[in-house]
Amino acid sequence: MSPSYFLKRIALIGYTLLVVSVIVFAITQILPADAAVMLLGENATPDALAVVREKLGLDAPVWLQYFHWLTNMLQGDFGISMRTNQSVGPELFAALGRSLLLALLSIVLMLVIAFPLGVYAAVRRGKAADFGVSVVSYIGVSLPEFVTSTLLILLFADWLGWLPATGYVPLTDDLLDGLAHLVLPVLTISAILIAHVSRMVRSELVDVLHADYIRAARLKGLSSWTVLFKHALRNALLPTITIVAMDVGYLLGGVIVVEEIFAIPGIGRLLITAIQNRDLPTIQAGALIMATTYAIANFLADMTYAWLDRRIQYE
Amino acid sequence: MLNLDRRHFLAVSAGLSSLAMTAFDANAQSPQRGGTLRVSVDQAVTKLNPLLARVDPEFMVAELLYSALTRVKPDMTAEPDLALSWTSSPDLLEWTFVLRKGVTFHDGSSFSAKDVVATFEAILDTKTASPARLTVGPITSIKAKDAFTVVFTLSAPFADLPVTLANNNAKILPAVVAKSGLARLDREAVGTGPFKLVSYEPERKIVVARNENYYDKGRPYLNRIEVMVYPDSTAEGSALISGDTDLMARLPPTEFDRLKKTRGVKVSRAPSGQFCNVNFGCDQKPFNDVRVRQALALTIDRDNMVNFVAEGFGTPGNDTPLNAAYHYHAAQAMKKADIAKAKALLAQAGYPNGLDVTLIASDRPPVRTQLAIALREMAKPAGFRINVETMPHATYLDQVWKKGSFYIGFYNMQPTADAIFSLLYTSNASWNETRWNNPTFDKLIAQARATIDEKKRRTLYADAQKLMNLEVPSLVPVFFDLLSAQRDWVQGYQLHPRGSVYRFDYLSLAANAPKRA
Numbered sequence: 028m029s030p031s032y033f034l035k036r037i038a039l040i041g042y043t044l045l046v047v048s049v050i051v052f053a054i055t056q057i058l059p060a061d062a063a064v065m066l067l068g069e070n071a072t073p074d075a076l077a078v079v080r081e082k083l084g085l086d087a088p089v090w091l092q093y094f095h096w097l098t099n100m101l102q103g104d105f106g107i108s109m110r111t112n113q114s115v116g117p118e119l120f121a122a123l124g125r126s127l128l129l130a131l132l133s134i135v136l137m138l139v140i141a142f143p144l145g146v147y148a149a150v151r152r153g154k155a156a157d158f159g160v161s162v163v164s165y166i167g168v169s170l171p172e173f174v175t176s177t178l179l180i181l182l183f184a185d186w187l188g189w190l191p192a193t194g195y196v197p198l199t200d201d202l203l204d205g206l207a208h209l210v211l212p213v214l215t216i217s218a219i220l221i222a223h224v225s226r227m228v229r230s231e232l233v234d235v236l237h238a239d240y241i242r243a244a245r246l247k248g249l250s251s252w253t254v255l256f257k258h259a260l261r262n263a264l265l266p267t268i269t270i271v272a273m274d275v276g277y278l279l280g281g282v283i284v285v286e287e288i289f290a291i292p293g294i295g296r297l298l299i300t301a302i303q304n305r306d307l308p309t310i311q312a313g314a315l316i317m318a319t320t321y322a323i324a325n326f327l328a329d330m331t332y333a334w335l336d337r338r339i340q341y342e
Numbered sequence: 343m344l345n346l347d348r349r350h351f352l353a354v355s356a357g358l359s360s361l362a363m364t365a366f367d368a369n370a371q372s373p374q375r376g377g378t379l380r381v382s383v384d385q386a387v388t389k390l391n392p393l394l395a396r397v398d399p400e401f402m403v404a405e406l407l408y409s410a411l412t413r414v415k416p417d418m419t420a421e422p423d424l425a426l427s428w429t430s431s432p433d434l435l436e437w438t439f440v441l442r443k444g445v446t447f448h449d450g451s452s453f454s455a456k457d458v459v460a461t462f463e464a465i466l467d468t469k470t471a472s473p474a475r476l477t478v479g480p481i482t483s484i485k486a487k488d489a490f491t492v493v494f495t496l497s498a499p500f501a502d503l504p505v506t507l508a509n510n511n512a513k514i515l516p517a518v519v520a521k522s523g524l525a526r527l528d529r530e531a532v533g534t535g536p537f538k539l540v541s542y543e544p545e546r547k548i549v550v551a552r553n554e555n556y557y558d559k560g561r562p563y564l565n566r567i568e569v570m571v572y573p574d575s576t577a578e579g580s581a582l583i584s585g586d587t588d589l590m591a592r593l594p595p596t597e598f599d600r601l602k603k604t605r606g607v608k609v610s611r612a613p614s615g616q617f618c619n620v621n622f623g624c625d626q627k628p629f630n631d632v633r634v635r636q637a638l639a640l641t642i643d644r645d646n647m648v649n650f651v652a653e654g655f656g657t658p659g660n661d662t663p664l665n666a667a668y669h670y671h672a673a674q675a676m677k678k679a680d681i682a683k684a685k686a687l688l689a690q691a692g693y694p695n696g697l698d699v700t701l702i703a704s705d706r707p708p709v710r711t712q713l714a715i716a717l718r719e720m721a722k723p724a725g726f727r728i729n730v731e732t733m734p735h736a737t738y739l740d741q742v743w744k745k746g747s748f749y750i751g752f753y754n755m756q757p758t759a760d761a762i763f764s765l766l767y768t769s770n771a772s773w774n775e776t777r778w779n780n781p782t783f784d785k786l787i788a789q790a791r792a793t794i795d796e797k798k799r800r801t802l803y804a805d806a807q808k809l810m811n812l813e814v815p816s817l818v819p820v821f822f823d824l825l826s827a828q829r830d831w832v833q834g835y836q837l838h839p840r841g842s843v844y845r846f847d848y849l850s851l852a853a854n855a856p857k858r859a
Contacts, residue, residue: 060740067471068396068739072772075471111388111544112528177576184584192580193572195546288574292545296573300386300545305736 040322047318048100048311052093055307061085062109062305083109096311106308110301115308119297123279123316125195126286126293130278132213134271137220144221145228146260152233160225167222172284176215180288183211195291212289216282220274227270231263238262261335268335272328276321373833373850378566378858381589381846382578386545386571391527392513393465393472401510401842402591403569406550407448408513408533409557411439411458412504414757416838418669420504424453424514424534434499434792439507441490445557447516448531448538455486460517462494464524474511476772477761479503499792501799502758509757510842536562536847546571556847563834563850566858579827582607585856588832591844593825595653601827608830611823612837613657615667615755615762618713620701620817623747625777628699633691635814639677640684641721647819650716651709655825659818662807663753663762667821667839670759670790672804674811684724696725702749703730704738710750713820744775751775751816755840759803763787767815778815831855 105115148160184192198205283295301309383399392404411425445453531539537550572578622629644658703714790802
């Protein structure tokens with residue numbers, strides 16, 4: 028990969044983020060009601076609305092609001108939340124940190140379980156083991172998060188009493204208690220990830236195992252172990268990498284239901300509340316963070332592609 | 343669904359509320375001091391500044407940290423908080439409050455009349471944008487007569503001032519903060535309340551600890567309270583069952599039965615004045631014709647409405663915003679469904695073939711939609727063809743609320759009859775949603791405001807309720823009960839019909855409570 032290509036990619040990410048910020052800003056302008064209406068709720072009188080709008084800077088023309096936001100943003104200032112009156116930056120990064128922790132643990136658990144499961148099912152294709160893995164992963168894919176999490180809570184908190192039902196405890200407060208609170212949300216999320224990643228690994232691997240070059244490798248007399256891990260899996264992984272990259276995006280913002288049920292103040296919840304309350308600076312910053320994660324995850328996926336398959340060259 | 347006979351329950355809870363203070367005192371003999379209580383709430387506490395609090399969890403935290411001049415008892419009359427006693431001029435235009443001495447704020451400064459004056463000036467300042475500005479009473483000015491006496495001057499005679507000063511937002515701040523430091527209160531708390539702020543994470547956890555200098559030497563009993571935010575009510579219920587939390591402040595009806603069956607968990611319910619209604623634009627066709635409104639009122643099976651909308655945890659309404667939870671409620675014969683009569687009224691009004699109307703319901707809270715759908719079905723046989731349109735709450739606030747002519751409203755209980763009437767139904771109401779503009783009604787409410795004699799006021803309010811019941815400016819078919827749940831080791835908790843009053847200074851933990859750091 029050439030340095031100029033690398034720089035081009037970075038510039039493209041920057042351009043994407045700018046476009047995202049314009050679109051998000053435009054959409055929030057079309058939405059009915061603004062932060063002042065939501066802040067005052069049913070206590071809104073015309074004079075109170077005017078006061079709050081002025082305080083929030085909502086009385087300025089739209090383009091000027093956007094310009095102010097952009098110039099502050101370029102200086103690293105995310106602005107002040109219209110809902111909580113706190114700086115958006117620290118609030119956002121704290122939420123992002125909690126989501127990242129959740130995402131990281133879920134992905135690790137997924138990798139540890141999904142890959143061996145997918146490989147095993149592919150190798151034992153058509154046998155009872157394959158069928159068993161299929162059924163379990165179908166269940167995992169089809170159960171929505173709120174069902175999985177509620178069932179897990181019922182089982183582990185209500186009946187067995189082994190784990191806390193819900194709530195978030197920072198690991199810095201109490202490491203063990205913090206981890207205990209993370210077990211159920213991580214299980215919920217990885218159940219879904221494991222299901223679709225293991226299915227992906229299985230189907231790709233099954234295809235590859237039928238390819239001519241695998242037959243050639245076998246005929247050459249390589250051990251089935253070498254064939255599987257050195258030749259087949261490497262090629263079967265490519266599409267799976269894309270799936271995992273998209274999953275990272277989903278984990279940072281898409282697991283709002285899990286964050287809601289387990290009361291984890293993550294980035295998804297932050298963003299939804301911000302949208303409901305028309306909290307412009309938080310919506311903007313949150314959308315940018317999510318767009319950035321998708322962009323970076325995709326970028327990393329492309330680089331992994333190149334590393335796995337030397338024939339792929341990026342110019 | 344209900345194991346408790348409603349009539350019996352109402353009688354018991356009515357008895358309870360009149361005995362409330364004695365009950366508190368009976369509890370006061372034995373409570374253990376100390377311990378940490380965890381209470382769960384369903385929404386984040388984003389406004390720590392008591393002047394700006396808007397939702398129940400925020401009111402809860404404000405009540406822990408701050409005091410007001412007065413407090414409202416479960417029977418909805420006023421009792422002393424920072425004000426010890428009060429008197430009014432005979433014309434009810436000037437009220438004098440004598441303040442408690444020897445009270446200190448959490449920062450160590452001492453409390454006096456100048457703090458009260460500065461706080462109310464901040465509340466009345468439009469720049470503060472406090473919801474209390476509209477609800478605290480018709481105050482034009484407030485002066486300190488001496489260090490511990492304040493005088494309120496009103497723009498109109500007003501008998502309810504001691505109760506309206508118990509306003510959730512009218513918490514007393516130090517003068518220096520009220521004058522120029524309100525921004526500080528976004529992150530810290532400087533009150534005179536029973537607890538001091540320890541830590542504040544709006545979306546997760548608010549921790550308070552006992553104020554050793556609280557003016558009530560006996561209370562609070564608890565050392566520490568942790569207010570935990572759980573947005574999902576099923577998970578919140580599970581946290582109570584597993585013993586993570588001790589008290590669930592508000593319970594949706596769907597969780598009531600599950601928690602009731604759990605050993606070691608006690609559920610409570612109390613009737614309250616919280617209601618859902620159907621607002622008519624009384625100045626526009628077709629609802630400007632009283633017969634159309636009366637006809638729609640006659641299509642409702644009110645007991646079934648309670649079962650459907652409140653899952654049985656409520657009481658039927660009689661098209662007035664007052665129910666038994668209000669001090670001046672006047673009981674009238676409950677309206678019954680009468681489709682034939684409804685049809686006849688509709689025909690008289692010029693709609694012999696029925697009528698097409700669109701009813702708008704916001705999606706928050708979901709009971710609004712439930713009420714709209716139930717009404718659509720109940721009104722169908724009488725010839726009302728109702729098209730129900732639901733929309734996001736933000737859109738509703740922006741486009742329909744106070745502007746529409748046929749939509750679902752949802753209101754919390756107000757401290758006084760006057761507060762709810764002059765919020766919603768008089769011609770000069772802050773939110774004159776119905777545009778009913780009835781001069782007779784206005785006069786009754788104004789007279790009652792200016793009358794201190796209990797019996798006369800009761801008659802005036804009874805007449806006002808009769809008038810509403812007859813003319814139906816809005817349909818009020820259902821009032822909601824308040825529900826809560828607690829572990830059996832929590833002692834001294836009582837649901838307050840006002841909803842936003844908690845009195846955690848009376849709570850204590852029994853010996854079997856889990857020990858928490």
